[in-house]
Amino acid sequence: QSVLTQPPSVSAAPGQTVTISCSGGDSSIDNNYVSWYQHLPGTAPKLLIYENDQRPSGIPDRFSGSKSGTSATLAITGLQTGDEADYYCGTWDSSLISGVFGGGTKLTVL
Amino acid sequence: EVQLLESGGGLEQPGGSLRLACAASGFTFHSYAMNWVRQAPGKGLEWVSSISGSGITTYYADSVKGRFTISRDNSKNTLYLQMNSLRADDTAVYFCAKDANFWSGAYFDYWGQGTLVTVSS
Numbered sequence: 237q238s239v240l241t242q243p244p245s246v247s248a249a250p251g252q253t254v255t256i257s258c259s260g261g262d263s264s265i266d267n268n269y270v271s272w273y274q275h276l277p278g279t280a281p282k283l284l285i286y287e288n289d290q291r292p293s294g295i296p297d298r299f300s301g302s303k304s305g306t307s308a309t310l311a312i313t314g315l316q317t318g319d320e321a322d323y324y325c326g327t328w329d330s331s332l333i334s335g336v337f338g339g340g341t342k343l344t345v346l
Numbered sequence: 347e348v349q350l351l352e353s354g355g356g357l358e359q360p361g362g363s364l365r366l367a368c369a370a371s372g373f374t375f376h377s378y379a380m381n382w383v384r385q386a387p388g389k390g391l392e393w394v395s396s397i398s399g400s401g402i403t404t405y406y407a408d409s410v411k412g413r414f415t416i417s418r419d420n421s422k423n424t425l426y427l428q429m430n431s432l433r434a435d436d437t438a439v440y441f442c443a444k445d446a447n448f449w450s451g452a453y454f455d456y457w458g459q460g461t462l463v464t465v466s467s
Binding site (some may be wrong): 244271 | 350381383390391392393405406407408414441443446448450451452453454456457458459460
């Protein structure tokens with residue numbers, strides 16, 4: 237069982253907006269930055285969001301992140317079929333003294 | 347261009363050992379912490395271990411503590427993971443991931459393609 241909790245799956249139609257939640261605790265999300273990764277099977281995971289809400293260069297502004305207390309959210313607007321992938325939140329857990337990921341959310345673009 | 351190339355995966359029997367390597371290029375290797383992250387078949391990402399840029403500080407997931415050892419050779423720009431006492435539940439694709447800072451615990455800005463480790467008799 238993952239330290240961070242994500243919904244197993246979300247779906248929406250092309251052009252719509254979807255949000256993916258990530259819930260943790262005081263020693264993880266509440267006191268550390270959250271990052272988000274996109275992973276297509278058989279490929280290298282890709283950084284989408286770092287430090288809660290920052291986008292690396294080359295990531296479209298359709299992807300955005302936010303954090304409040306012990307939860308974080310990834311929002312994807314203007315959904316495209318190419319966005320179908322698994323999405324993971326991650327952070328450092330100050331109590332476990334380890335990196336932690338959410339269980340992953342599979343995004344389906346209907 | 348940052349490149350991370352893992353090697354050393356394969357089939358090993360329970361109780362056996364493997365050493366993974368990750369050859370890095372395109373950045374100042376000794377200036378960044380490095381990590382191993384794995385994904386078991388049908389499962390999500392699991393952080394395994396991290397090492398600071400100098401190699402002095404290391405961290406491990408409870409699931410591998412005492413069995414796996416992370417190390418780095420900054421003269422060769424290479425990260426290693428020595429895996430001993432392998433178990434069936436260590437079967438996974440192992441990714442090498444660059445940390446964004448010298449010290450562990452930031453975020454993973456670049457990842458390798460992964461190397462498959464299968465533990466089975």
